[in-house]
Amino acid sequence: MNMAAAAAARSGFFHNRKNRKMLTRIIVLILLTAGSVLFVLPFWWMVSTSLKSPQEIAQYPPTFFPAQWHWKNYEEAWQLADFTTYTINTLTIAVFAVIGHVLSNTFIAYGFAKIRFPGRQFLFTVLLSTMMIPGFVTLIPQYILFAKLHWVGTYLPLIVPGFFGGPFSVFMLRQFFMTIPNDLIEAAKIDGANHLYIWSRIMVPLAKPAVATIAILTFNGAWNDFLGPLLYVNDVSKYTLQIGLESFKGTVSSAGMQWHYLMAGSLIVLAPVVLLFFLFQRYFIEGMNISAGTKG
Amino acid sequence: MSRSLPASAGAGAMKRRSRKLSLERREKAWGYLFVSPWVLGFLAFTAGPLLFSLYASFTNYDITSQMDWVGVKNFHRMFKEDPLFWISLKNTLFYVVLMVPLTTLSSILIAMLLNVRIPGMRLFRTMFYLPSVLSGVGVYLLWMQLLNPESGLVNQILSLVGIDGPSWLTDPNWTKPAVIFMKMWSVGGGMLMYLASLQGVPEQLYEAAEIDGAGAFRRFITITLPMISPVIFFEIVTGLIGGFQIFQEGYVMSDNTGPGAPMNSLMFYNLYMYLKAFKVFDMGYAMAMAWFLFLIVIVITIVNMLVSKYWVHYEGGDQR
Numbered sequence: 192m193n194m195a196a197a198a199a200a201r202s203g204f205f206h207n208r209k210n211r212k213m214l215t216r217i218i219v220l221i222l223l224t225a226g227s228v229l230f231v232l233p234f235w236w237m238v239s240t241s242l243k244s245p246q247e248i249a250q251y252p253p254t255f256f257p258a259q260w261h262w263k264n265y266e267e268a269w270q271l272a273d274f275t276t277y278t279i280n281t282l283t284i285a286v287f288a289v290i291g292h293v294l295s296n297t298f299i300a301y302g303f304a305k306i307r308f309p310g311r312q313f314l315f316t317v318l319l320s321t322m323m324i325p326g327f328v329t330l331i332p333q334y335i336l337f338a339k340l341h342w343v344g345t346y347l348p349l350i351v352p353g354f355f356g357g358p359f360s361v362f363m364l365r366q367f368f369m370t371i372p373n374d375l376i377e378a379a380k381i382d383g384a385n386h387l388y389i390w391s392r393i394m395v396p397l398a399k400p401a402v403a404t405i406a407i408l409t410f411n412g413a414w415n416d417f418l419g420p421l422l423y424v425n426d427v428s429k430y431t432l433q434i435g436l437e438s439f440k441g442t443v444s445s446a447g448m449q450w451h452y453l454m455a456g457s458l459i460v461l462a463p464v465v466l467l468f469f470l471f472q473r474y475f476i477e478g479m480n481i482s483a484g485t486k487g
Numbered sequence: 488m489s490r491s492l493p494a495s496a497g498a499g500a501m502k503r504r505s506r507k508l509s510l511e512r513r514e515k516a517w518g519y520l521f522v523s524p525w526v527l528g529f530l531a532f533t534a535g536p537l538l539f540s541l542y543a544s545f546t547n548y549d550i551t552s553q554m555d556w557v558g559v560k561n562f563h564r565m566f567k568e569d570p571l572f573w574i575s576l577k578n579t580l581f582y583v584v585l586m587v588p589l590t591t592l593s594s595i596l597i598a599m600l601l602n603v604r605i606p607g608m609r610l611f612r613t614m615f616y617l618p619s620v621l622s623g624v625g626v627y628l629l630w631m632q633l634l635n636p637e638s639g640l641v642n643q644i645l646s647l648v649g650i651d652g653p654s655w656l657t658d659p660n661w662t663k664p665a666v667i668f669m670k671m672w673s674v675g676g677g678m679l680m681y682l683a684s685l686q687g688v689p690e691q692l693y694e695a696a697e698i699d700g701a702g703a704f705r706r707f708i709t710i711t712l713p714m715i716s717p718v719i720f721f722e723i724v725t726g727l728i729g730g731f732q733i734f735q736e737g738y739v740m741s742d743n744t745g746p747g748a749p750m751n752s753l754m755f756y757n758l759y760m761y762l763k764a765f766k767v768f769d770m771g772y773a774m775a776m777a778w779f780l781f782l783i784v785i786v787i788t789i790v791n792m793l794v795s796k797y798w799v800h801y802e803g804g805d806q807r
Contacts, residue, residue, distance in 0.1 A: 219603045226597065227614040233672060236640045237629045248638050252646075295524045302521025306514060314522060321533055325732055325784055327757055328777040331764050332536035332543070335550060355528020386517045415623040417735050422765065436624040437739060444743065450632050457625035468620050472613065475620055476679060 241265070241454035248450050261451065268455040271443065276428060277435035284349050284420075284431065285413035291353030292360060292409040293402055299356040300364035301390045305376060315365075322358045326418075334422055348423045349416070353409070360405045363478070367401040368394060404474040411464060432460045544775035549768040561775035572776070574751050575759035578663065578737075582755065583730035585667055587723060594674040595719070598681035599711075612682070619675030627739040630669040631656060641668070656740060659752035666736045666753070677722050684718040685711070713800040720799045724791050728784055734758050756780060 235255075240248060241264055242257040269275075303315050337348040371394065379389050395402060420431040430438065439456050443449045468475060519526075544562075547555040565572045601612050633640045634655035642652030655665040688711065696706050712719075734757035738746050746762060747754030756776070764773035 216603060216605050219600050220605055223600055223605075223611045226600070227611055230614050230618060230672065232640065233618070233629060233633055236633055240632055251637065253638050253640070253643050295528075299522055299525040302518055306518035306521060308515040308518030311518065311522075314526070317529070318525060321529065323728060323784065323788060324533065324537070325728070325757075325777070325780050327732070327734075327760055328540060328774075328781045329533055329536040331760075331770060331774055331777060332539040333532055334765075335539070335770070336531075336536065338550060352528065352532050354524065355532065356525040361525065386521065390521070411620065417623055417739075418761075433623050436628070440624070440628060440739075448631075448635075450635075450638065453628050454632060457628045460623070461621055461625040464621055465617070468617060476616075 237454050237458060240450050241458050243451055245449060245451055264451045264455045268452045271452060272435055272439040274459055277430050277432045280429055281414060281431040284346050285410050287350040288353045288413040289406050289409050291350060293406055295354050295356040296360035296364055296405060297395050300361045300368055301394055304365045304368035318358050318361060343423055344425050349419045364401055367398050371397055404477045407471050407474045408478050414464060436460050540774040540777060543771050544778050546771045548771040550770060561772045565775060571759060575754045575756045578754055579731060579756040582663055582733055583727060586670060586730050587726045590674050590677060590726060591722060593671060594677035595681050598678045598685055601682055602685045616675035616679055619673040624739055631740060634665050657742060657749055659750040662752040680718050681715060684715040688714045716799045717801060720795050724788060727787055731780060731784055732757055
């Protein structure tokens with residue numbers, strides 16, 4: 192091997208470690224910029240379509256910016272479907288769902304995290320394995336159960352199960368409670384506090400970040416739920432936003448897709464979730480990180 | 488704690504023991520009380536329904552009439568007499584088999600890009616992550632517009648590079664790729680998990696490998712992949728379980744001729760099950776279908792677990 196040539200190659204621009212790192216960063220920056228443009232474009236397309244006139248949408252080639260901003264599309268879409276009612280209905284369900292999930296999951300998780308009793312490990316394993324069951328296996332019999340209880344047509348099937356905990360939230364809160372030292376509980380017990388008091392006055396307040404994460408994820412889930420309302424809600428006056436938007440699609444598209452209305456409607460429904468995301472970004476991410484924690 | 492003076496030392500010890508016992512018993516009672524909401528919910532909404540649906544899958548049942556025991560007739564119908572069952576299963580498999588590797592690869596790739604130290608990274612991470620928190624009808628409508636052959640953005644971009652884009656959602660050959668296209672937009676959830684895992688890989692490992700002369704590709708294969716393999720495993724398992732449950736995309740994104748259209752190309756397994764159960768109230772049949780799906784998911788998960796021994800590396804596990 193020619194030592195001189197090798198040394199020369201090593202000292203070349205791309206073989207300098209510093210230069211190579213710099214070059215990598217520039218390539219990564221370019222790739223990320225291109226990628227994020229691709230990821231953001233769909234949003235822009237939704238916004239821009241929602242503000243165009245039907246004529247402009249049909250134009251070929253399509254325009255990236257509306258020639259005229261038709262804010263009226265939103266007003267008209269809002270009136271074509273009863274979005275006010277849908278929003279109130281969805282909020283009602285979501286609020287009860289959040290209350291149910293926070294109460295039950297903190298309660299159950301405290302039991303699994305901090306109280307010793309025989310069968311705890313077994314029950315917890317069962318709880319985790321229920322995450323594997325495909326929804327439809329239990330969905331149909333649940334529907335039959337709720338039908339027998341005459342709950343179909345009410346919001347009860349959408350709200351009540353939330354008061355009995357969910358495996359993901361229990362798991363997540365248990366993880367969090369385990370990090371709180373037991374001495375705290377022992378000290379409270381010596382002061383005469385029982386578990387109910389410790390749960391409500393000490394643990395839940397300490398778990399605020401985890402509780403907020405559960406609350407936001409539950410709210411988001413209730414807001415986006417489609418199948419639940421599709422099954423259990425049959426009266427138009429009880430429609431949620433998702434079902435309302437789907438039926439809005441049917442109404443509006445009977446005479447060809449009216450994309451300006453459909454995109455305005457979609458944005459109306461998606462906007463709160465986007466807003467929530469920007470306000471509480473870290474809670475969305477915390478939820479993800481907890482599930483990443485299962486890797487151990 | 489003040490206790491009344493015992494009459495004798497022996498009686499005191501006994502009393503103390505019984506007191507300890509009752510304390511233990513009380514602790515147990517508290518434990519059961521705290522987990523009882525979940526136990527009740529599990530019995531009412533999971534275990535009960537599971538048993539019921541297992542039984543019902545061997546019956547003819549439409550909610551209103553009595554359950555008729557028909558043996559394995561539902562399963563026989565499924566496998567031998569119902570072409571739509573096979574179509575829906577094939578559609579679902581097609582989706583899962585493409586979806587899981589594609590999302591795994593792309594989310595690892597994006598996560599690696601997002602793990603490089605450059606300014607503005609927070610913004611990049613947000614932009615890639617945001618789409619994954621959005622779901623529901625609004626997102627499907629957005630993609631129906633984006634994939635619209637005439638006015639949609641996707642074909643517009645394709646035409647810039649000289650490709651005549653297909654009519655995605657009306658051409659039965661392109662509907663499933665269209666759905667997958669849409670799903671790629673929301674890889675952010677998995678990406679974030681890979682990112683968290685990548686950040687846990689000790690820098691010294693890379694430095695040591697570099698000194699030993701390992702190139703970037705080699706470092707990726709021998710360090711990065713094994714270190715993030717638990718997350719890959721977790722993502723693949725949940726991705727498969729979730730993938731088999733695809734439903735809404737077929738329901739919302741099909742054209743006006745009905746769910747699963749055009750030509751049943753979006754007739755996914757769960758959508759077909761939904762139609763059987765809630766449109767024609769063929770509940771026994773739908774529950775037989777549900778149990779068959781459950782069986783598929785269990786088998787795949789077990790196979791996954793067994794295979795994982797050969798490629799998933801846990802820190803502090805036996806491998807070390």
